[in-house]
Amino acid sequence: MKRFTEAEINEANNINLIAYAEQLGLNLKKVGNSYKVKDYGGLYIDATGAKWNWFSKDAGGGPIQFVMEMEGKNWVDAVYTLLGTEKSDFTSRPKSIDEVKGPFVLPDKNDTYKHVIAYLIQSRGIDKDVVYDFISQDKLYENTHRSCVFVGYDDNHEAKYASVRSTNTRGNSYRGDVKNSDKAFPFSYEGSSTTVCVFESPIDLMSYLTLLQYHGIESFEHHMISLGGVADRALDYYLKLHPEMNRIMLCLDNDEAGHFACQQFNEKYHENYKLLRHSPTGKDFNEDLLTIKSNLQQNQVREPEVSYETERDIEEEMEL
Structure with a gap:
C-alpha cells in the first residue's frame, strides 16, 4: 500500500x-x-x-x-x-437511501436486566424510574451479550429499529445498529405537547429526563426522540405521525457535527415549525448529568436551574 x-x-x-x-x-x-x-x-x-x-x-x-x-x-x-495523480471516475446520478434489505430481527433477550440496569444507573447516572419506565414499555432490554438494546417501533407497535450499546466500562465498548434497522423509527418518549425534542442517542434522551428531575421540573409534556446519529429520517417520520407538532427543540451534541446538523435542520424545517435549541454545557447531556452528580457529591454549587426552565427554552428562538 x-x-x-x-x-x-x-x-x-x-x-x-x-x-x-x-x-x-x-x-x-x-x-x-x-x-x-x-x-x-x-x-x-x-x-x-x-x-x-x-x-x-x-x-x-x-x-x-x-x-x-x-x-x-x-x-x-x-x-x-x-x-490529481488519478482521474476521477465519478458519474453524476442520484443515490437512493432505500436499499433492498433483509428482515429485521431483534437480538435475543437475556434472562436478566441486571447488567443494563447497573450500567445505566451506576455508570451513566440515569434515574432508576426512567430506566424502569423504558423497560416496562419494551423499549429497552438486555441481550445475551449483556448489552443495552434500545428499540424503535412503527405506529402499529412493531419493532423496526434497534441500537446496541455495550455495558462494558473497561476495554472495548461496542455500539451500533442492529442489522436491517430502519432509522425512520426512533427510540422515543411519548409526550402530550406540540413540541418534539430531538437527541442523537437514547442515553442522551434518558439523561435529559433525569436532569429535569434534578432541576425540580415535575411536569414535562414534550415528545422526545433519538435520531441514532444526526440523520433526520426519524424526525421526518415522527412529524408525519404527529401532525399537531409545531415546535422542534434541537438537543444535539455540543460539537462540530451537532452544530452543523442544527444549521441544516433549521434550513429544512423553519418554514413550517418553530425551531428551538437546548445545547448541553458539555459535549452531550449525559456528560452534563455526570458532571452535576459529581458536583453534588462534592457539595459544590449545582448548575443554574434556569437552563432547564421549560417555558424559557420553548419561547426562545434558535440562534444559528
Whole structure:
C-alpha cells in the first residue's frame, strides 16, 4: 500500500470541496452557511469547503471521505484522486437511501436486566424510574451479550429499529445498529405537547429526563426522540405521525457535527415549525448529568436551574 507523506495527506484534505463538487458537475445551491447538493437528499457542503455531511445517510467528513463516499473508492485511491495523480471516475446520478434489505430481527433477550440496569444507573447516572419506565414499555432490554438494546417501533407497535450499546466500562465498548434497522423509527418518549425534542442517542434522551428531575421540573409534556446519529429520517417520520407538532427543540451534541446538523435542520424545517435549541454545557447531556452528580457529591454549587426552565427554552428562538 502506498505510504503518503504527511504533506501529501494534508494537501488532499485541503482541497476545496465546493470547487471539487462543481468540477464533478454537481448542482450546488447556497442555503444559509452551506451548499446543498441537489438530487442527493440531505447532502450539504459547508461554506468553507472543508467538510460535508450527508444527513440522510448519517455520513460526513472531509475531502478524502467525500471522494470515498461519492466515488466508491478506498482511502488510498481517494488520496490519489485528490492529488490529481488519478482521474476521477465519478458519474453524476442520484443515490437512493432505500436499499433492498433483509428482515429485521431483534437480538435475543437475556434472562436478566441486571447488567443494563447497573450500567445505566451506576455508570451513566440515569434515574432508576426512567430506566424502569423504558423497560416496562419494551423499549429497552438486555441481550445475551449483556448489552443495552434500545428499540424503535412503527405506529402499529412493531419493532423496526434497534441500537446496541455495550455495558462494558473497561476495554472495548461496542455500539451500533442492529442489522436491517430502519432509522425512520426512533427510540422515543411519548409526550402530550406540540413540541418534539430531538437527541442523537437514547442515553442522551434518558439523561435529559433525569436532569429535569434534578432541576425540580415535575411536569414535562414534550415528545422526545433519538435520531441514532444526526440523520433526520426519524424526525421526518415522527412529524408525519404527529401532525399537531409545531415546535422542534434541537438537543444535539455540543460539537462540530451537532452544530452543523442544527444549521441544516433549521434550513429544512423553519418554514413550517418553530425551531428551538437546548445545547448541553458539555459535549452531550449525559456528560452534563455526570458532571452535576459529581458536583453534588462534592457539595459544590449545582448548575443554574434556569437552563432547564421549560417555558424559557420553548419561547426562545434558535440562534444559528
